[in-house]
Amino acid sequence: MKSAVILFPGSNRERDAARALKAATGRESEIIWHGETALPDGTDIVVLPGGFSYGDYLRCGAIAARSPVMEAVRAHANRGGLVLGICNGFQILVESGLLPGALLRNSHLKFVCRMQHLKVERVGTPFTRDYRQGQVVEVAVAHGDGNYLADPETLARIEGEGLVAFRYCDASGNHLEGSPNGSMNAIAGVYSEKLNVLGMMPHPENLIDPLVGGTDGLGLFTSIAGGARAA
Amino acid sequence: MKARVTVTLKTSVLDPQGKAIEGSLRSLGFDGVESVRQGKVFDLEVAGEDKAKAEADIKAMCEKLLANTVIESYRVEIAG
Numbered sequence: 001m002k003s004a005v006i007l008f009p010g011s012n013r014e015r016d017a018a019r020a021l022k023a024a025t026g027r028e029s030e031i032i033w034h035g036e037t038a039l040p041d042g043t044d045i046v047v048l049p050g051g052f053s054y055g056d057y058l059r060c061g062a063i064a065a066r067s068p069v070m071e072a073v074r075a076h077a078n079r080g081g082l083v084l085g086i087c088n089g090f091q092i093l094v095e096s097g098l099l100p101g102a103l104l105r106n107s108h109l110k111f112v113c114r115m116q117h118l119k120v121e122r123v124g125t126p127f128t129r130d131y132r133q134g135q136v137v138e139v140a141v142a143h144g145d146g147n148y149l150a151d152p153e154t155l156a157r158i159e160g161e162g163l164v165a166f167r168y169c170d171a172s173g174n175h176l177e178g179s180p181n182g183s184m185n186a187i188a189g190v191y192s193e194k195l196n197v198l199g200m201m202p203h204p205e206n207l208i209d210p211l212v213g214g215t216d217g218l219g220l221f222t223s224i225a226g227g228a229r230a231a
Numbered sequence: 232m233k234a235r236v237t238v239t240l241k242t243s244v245l246d247p248q249g250k251a252i253e254g255s256l257r258s259l260g261f262d263g264v265e266s267v268r269q270g271k272v273f274d275l276e277v278a279g280e281d282k283a284k285a286e287a288d289i290k291a292m293c294e295k296l297l298a299n300t301v302i303e304s305y306r307v308e309i310a311g
Contacts, residue, residue: 059299066296095299102301107247149244149302182247 001025008034013050020205024221034067045082048089061091083197090199101150107182111144118166130219136173137216146201148183165189233310239270
């Protein structure tokens with residue numbers, strides 16, 4: 001299980017992502033500068049971490065999505081390799097066209113930073129083997145632009161094909177209308193058609209240690225590690 | 232040659248910033264404001280004299296970077 005975390009100017013959670021990957025896989029993750037044109041040989045999963053790449057200039061994730069390393073990430077995804085984008089990483093994935101839709105300013109115009117329940121909407125993917133269908137997990141959210149939007153046809157396709165990965169909910173698993181950012185259908189994360197690319201606004205990488213708030217995020221990384229072992 | 236690109240959210244996309252500005256204008260007493268949509272303006276200087284080529288190039292820039300055509304539309308104006 002070989003993982004790489006991409007570092008853009010303005011990324012700030014790359015070490016958290018690398019730490020979560022190491023906790024789950026037992027192997028150090030390689031941190032790769034955005035100016036590289038290739039991924040390390042044998043990379044199984046690429047993580048695009050949270051942060052404010054390029055200061056969120058133009059649109060969140062827009063400039064990072066056009067950086068040299070993204071061509072290598074695109075080729076990796078097209079080969080069926082795993083790609084996980086968290087927060088700013090999700091914004092980069094929609095800007096690069098690797099995932100459908102767009103992420104707009106939170107509908108209430110405020111940065112939201114808090115713990116948040118999510119419902120696992122689809123299990124059995126490389127990212128969710130270690131979760132149960134409909135399981136409610138608690139992780140952190142910290143973003144100003146997480147309002148997921150897609151045109152009606154795209155939204156119908158995502159829902160119809162079961163490509164919604166996580167939805168925002170309350171502790172009992174009830175979907176919250178628009179919360180915490182106004183996302184359509186309370187969507188917190190989406191998959192690509194082949195389920196090998198996942199983008200999500202919440203931060204599972206920050207919930208892997210009981211010392212800092214809980215371990216509900218660890219399942220995502222152990223799922224990734226387990227899948228790579230099985231492959 | 233100078234050119235101006237205007238990028239705005241598509242009319243089907245809610246613009247909460249525009250709504251907030253609209254509310255603020257009303258609170259200042261501008262009762263006639265029916266709606267506000269916020270957008271971005273890019274002023275470009277491009278080499279060469281071929282307007283058609285410049286326009287085609289700038290449209291390609293809009294499609295590739297300046298606008299996210301999932302949510303935004305754009306307009307290109309070449310000066311002179």
